[in-house]
Amino acid sequence: MVELANLQKFFLAHLQGQSTSIKQYVTKEKPGLAIYANAYHQRLREALDGDYPCLGLLLGDEQFNQLVSDYITCHPSSDPSLRWFGQHLTAFIRKQAHYQSMPIVAELAEWEWRLRLAFDAAGSEIAAIDHVQQLTADQWPTLQFELVPSLQTVSWQTNVVAVWQALEQQQAPPAIIEEPTDWIIWRKGLVTNFRSIHGDERTALTLTLQGHHFASLCEHLCQWHEPEAVTTRVVQLLQQWLSDELIKQVIS
Amino acid sequence: MKKVFHGFGLGLRKDYYSEILATQPAVDWFEIISENYFVDGGKPLYFLDAIREQYPIAMHGVSLSIGSTDPLNKLYLKKLKSLADRINPIFISDHLCWTGVGGINSHDLLPLPYTEASIKHVVERIHYVQDFLERQILVENLSSYVTFAESDMAEWDFVSEVVERADCLLLLDINNIYVSARNHQFDPIDYLKGVPAQRVMQHHLAGHSDYGEYIIDTHDAPVVDPVWQLYKVAAELFGPVSTMIERDDNMPVFSELLAELNYARTIAEPIYTQQQTSVVLPTAGRYHFASPTMAMSVQEQHNG
Ligand SMILES: [Fe+2]
Numbered sequence: 001m002v003e004l005a006n007l008q009k010f011f012l013a014h015l016q017g018q019s020t021s022i023k024q025y026v027t028k029e030k031p032g033l034a035i036y037a038n039a040y041h042q043r044l045r046e047a048l049d050g051d052y053p054c055l056g057l058l059l060g061d062e063q064f065n066q067l068v069s070d071y072i073t074c075h076p077s078s079d080p081s082l083r084w085f086g087q088h089l090t091a092f093i094r095k096q097a098h099y100q101s102m103p104i105v106a107e108l109a110e111w112e113w114r115l116r117l118a119f120d121a122a123g124s125e126i127a128a129i130d131h132v133q134q135l136t137a138d139q140w141p142t143l144q145f146e147l148v149p150s151l152q153t154v155s156w157q158t159n160v161v162a163v164w165q166a167l168e169q170q171q172a173p174p175a176i177i178e179e180p181t182d183w184i185i186w187r188k189g190l191v192t193n194f195r196s197i198h199g200d201e202r203t204a205l206t207l208t209l210q211g212h213h214f215a216s217l218c219e220h221l222c223q224w225h226e227p228e229a230v231t232t233r234v235v236q237l238l239q240q241w242l243s244d245e246l247i248k249q250v251i252s
Numbered sequence: 253m254k255k256v257f258h259g260f261g262l263g264l265r266k267d268y269y270s271e272i273l274a275t276q277p278a279v280d281w282f283e284i285i286s287e288n289y290f291v292d293g294g295k296p297l298y299f300l301d302a303i304r305e306q307y308p309i310a311m312h313g314v315s316l317s318i319g320s321t322d323p324l325n326k327l328y329l330k331k332l333k334s335l336a337d338r339i340n341p342i343f344i345s346d347h348l349c350w351t352g353v354g355g356i357n358s359h360d361l362l363p364l365p366y367t368e369a370s371i372k373h374v375v376e377r378i379h380y381v382q383d384f385l386e387r388q389i390l391v392e393n394l395s396s397y398v399t400f401a402e403s404d405m406a407e408w409d410f411v412s413e414v415v416e417r418a419d420c421l422l423l424l425d426i427n428n429i430y431v432s433a434r435n436h437q438f439d440p441i442d443y444l445k446g447v448p449a450q451r452v453m454q455h456h457l458a459g460h461s462d463y464g465e466y467i468i469d470t471h472d473a474p475v476v477d478p479v480w481q482l483y484k485v486a487a488e489l490f491g492p493v494s495t496m497i498e499r500d501d502n503m504p505v506f507s508e509l510l511a512e513l514n515y516a517r518t519i520a521e522p523i524y525t526q527q528q529t530s531v532v533l534p535t536a537g538r539y540h541f542a543s544p545t546m547a548m549s550v551q552e553q554h555n556g
Contacts, residue, residue: 002402004321004364004365004369004370004373005321005353007365007400008320008321008350008353008362009353009354011362012352012353012354012356012358012362015358015360024401025400025401025402026398026399026400026401027398027399027400027401028398028399031397031465031466032396032397032398032399032435032466033397033398035397035466035468036360036362036397036398039360040358040359040360043359043360044359047359076356076357077352077356077357077358077359078355078356078357079357080287080290080315080325080328080331080357081287081288081290081315082287082359083287083288083290083291085359118294119294119295120291120292120293120294120295120296120297121292121293121294122292122293123292123293123294149292149293150293187293187294190294190295190298
């Protein structure tokens with residue numbers, strides 16, 4: 001007799017490729033144990049293939065398969081849903097000495113993962129443009145803007161988005177170059193959106209997320225704009241955010 | 253105990269979301285993989301809510317891990333319950349298996365040794381889950397590829413003991429019986445005759461990959477003839493049981509699944525009609541779970 005807990009530990013360790021005494025507890029080890037071991041790896045592999053299709057194209061089969069095998073060994077799934085199995089891949093890549101000279105690899109992984117996050121992020125109500133237009137001048141300085149929960153901002157060192165777009169369309173990617181850029185990703189209705197943003201918009205979004213009001217946004221954006229132009233720029237950003245459905249609610 | 257017959261259903265898979273909403277096919281209910289909807293928003297929940305407005309939904313889980321020696325995952329149970337609160341499912345089911353241990357999920361349905369110790373362990377946990385969810389759950393029999401040396405009873409005796417002692421219901425997967433019968437050389441009819449008929453609440457039908465010496469349960473092909481034959485025997489033994497086709501890979505056009513489901517109807521309905529001529533059977537049209545009079549009650553049967 002073997003304790004059920006031990007039997008399960010041996011069985012799972014066998015699936016993970018470790019050598020255990022499981023064979024003495026099954027009457028017919030072939031092909032049964034191999035079927036389970038194959039299925040274990042295949043299922044996890046398929047999950048990563050689905051989450052990181054362009055990373056696979058960038059690296060090619062051999063390198064991607066090696067990365068996937070190493071990841072499966074180091075980060076076995078702990079979530080009830082395969083949806084979250086790939087969540088540590090970017091951090092895992094960043095730790096590999098092999099990839100440190102190729103920042104695009106981690107950036108592409110992170111980009112694909114963030115798009116995945118936006119896909120099933122929480123939805124919310126959307127602030128109506130009409131509502132903002134009805135506000136009086138004295139309300140504006142203290143207005144705060146709550147942004148939608150699917151919004152993410154991210155900074156890249158490479159032209160990763162151009163590379164991703166080409167790979168996604170099964171085209172040859174452009175040459176990889178160093179190209180610092182800022183981006184936002186969010187979901188508009190059911191559709192995942194992204195666009196690049198300038199430094200002033202990035203700052204405005206960061207401050208907005210921290211709860212800064214309209215007057216404070218104008219003050220901080222003076223590092224980019226002349227004082228007489230800054231209000232116009234902030235209003236322009238807010239109009240853009242409203243039409244992008246980035247603002248959940250305007251708090252007056 | 254009363255069995256409720258909900259008719260003939262299909263697995264709800266993302267490939268068919270738009271088509272289902274656009275064409276409103278004559279399917280009586282859909283079954284979801286519960287964990288696929290443990291998300292905060294976006295397409296999965298949007299389509300689930302929209303389809304739920306028009307069809308009853310059954311919740312089928314793959315990570316309850318009722319047979320694991322890890323503690324039950326309370327956060328998982330909470331998510332399951334809140335999804336159930338959202339869609340008011342006709343069934344909540346999972347597998348009579350373990351999926352992981354030591355905090356690791358294999359995402360596979362792993363078998364248990366068929367012993368008294370396993371029965372006690374699983375029964376206690378099913379009691380906990382049913383108390384938590386405040387309803388009975390259905391447990392499903394597996395396809396399996398190994399036999400444990402310490403198993404000292406037939407699989408159907410193990411399954412029967414568990415469902416009787418836990419006072420839960422049985423989701424009998426006819427294809428899994430066929431697969432395991434071939435892999436472990438038993439007579440599938442013994443299995444059907446060996447389980448408590450009054451607890452059989454749902455059937456799965458599916459295709460598999462036959463490698464001659466063994467079969468793998470792949471859900472990527474049509475149901476094979478020997479499985480239809482077994483389904484016929486099941487209809488004779490159990491009477492009206494809500495039945496669905498599981499297809500998870502190599503997805504065909506939706507009409508192909510509908511045709512397969514209608515084939516299940518043509519096998520089972522004449523048998524049901526013969527058994528209880530007084531009961532009005534559902535026709536090809538859909539009926540709504542929300543209206544209790546539309547669901548058919550079937551008295552206990554003790555054919556098993
Ligand atoms: Fe099944």
